[in-house]
Amino acid sequence: MRQATGRAVQVNGRTVHVEESGSGVDWVVFEAGGGMGRTSWDPVVALLADRTRLVAYDRAGFGRSGRTATQLSIDDLAADLVALVEAVVPASFVLVAHSMGGLVARRALAGLGPRLQGLLLLDPAAESAPVYDTFDRTAAKVDRSLGVTQALFRSRSLARLASRDIRRLFPADTYATMLAEDFVPAGIAQTRKEIRAVAEAIRGFRAEPPDLPTCPTILLSASRSQRGRARHHAALTEHRRRWAESLPDGRFETVDSGHLIQAEQPGIVADWVERLGGRTTWISARRV
Known part of the structure; x- marks a missing residue:
């Protein structure tokens, strides 16, 4: 099983479970995608922990x-992220966020302040893309589907069957922890809440966009789309590219991966973390 240990940290009257690992002078904070938690970063953590x-x-x-x-x-979750950093991280740091976590990270920017030395976004939500024009309806459909899943996940065998794609992507001990903690009725219930939060945030971000990052920012976008979603995927990728290249110090790259870039390409993620943390000079994509 995983050897990582954690502790409870109080944030805004709530309790979050935090795992701190590794050694060195540089700090990295991870914000997971919707329906996932700390364990989703295990493949990247394993590559960075020695430094x-x-x-x-x-x-x-x-x-x-x-x-x-x-x-x-999402605003509540962003406030929790800021409070967590204040409680746990004593120095400047790099923030890495996946999917829905990108919304949390972007909303937290103002609160994180100048200690944020770099931002790495993996396949983040891009609220300006046309695919999100009807996201309220999409979220309602997903919620109904997850309602069925929530009931089915009372059966451990059905939970294993439904999460087989995750099992293929992550180390066995990581998957075992996910199965025990995340792919359970309570975990699916929370995922449903996060989908609702995303739907609300899409409307809010369109009406009042969050501050743009002023730190070096890398956006990695998955090259492989879900079956039957190629057109939507292409439009989403283009909106991500435009956003990243609009930043004063932004860079956009596509990665040979599906949505879970940290599981399929952890080496690429770890490399960019180190480049941001080490303040390596690089030329933004719009200047290439």
């Missing part, structure tokens, strides 16, 4: 963190 201080956590209501009775918004 970097690493912080991965479960958002409130998920994994080993305290349960939440109310519906938390």
Whole structure:
């Protein structure tokens, strides 16, 4: 099993489970995608632990963190991220965020302040893309599907069957932890809340976009689309590219991967983390 140990940290009246690992002078904080937690970063953590201080956590209501009775918004989760950094990270750091976690990270930028020395986004949500024009309806469909999944996951054999694609991507001990903590009815219930939070955030981000990052920012976009989603995937990729290249110090790259870039291409993720943490000079994509 995984050897990582963690601790409970209080943030805004909520409790989140945090794992701190690694050594060195550089710090990295990980923000997971929707329906996932600290364990989703295991493949990257394994590559960086001998030279970097690493912080991965479960958002409130998920994994080993305290349960939440109310519906938390992306703004709430961003405030938790800021509070977590203030409580745990004593120096400047790189923030790595995946998928929905990109919304959390972007909303947290103002609160994180100048200590944020680099931002690495993996296949993040891009609210300006046309695919999100009807996301309220999409979220409702996903919620209905997850409602069925939530009931089915009372059966461990059905949970293993439904999560077989995840099992193929992650180390066996990581998957075993996910199966025990995340792919359970309570975990699916929290995922449903996060989908609702994303739907609300898409509307909010379109009406009032968050501050743009002023630190060096890398956006890695997966090259492989889901079956039948090629057109939507291409449009989403283009909107990600435009956003990254609009930044004063931004870079966009496509990666040969599906959505879970940190599992399929952990070496690429780790390389960019080190380049951001080491303040390596690089030329932004729009200047190439």
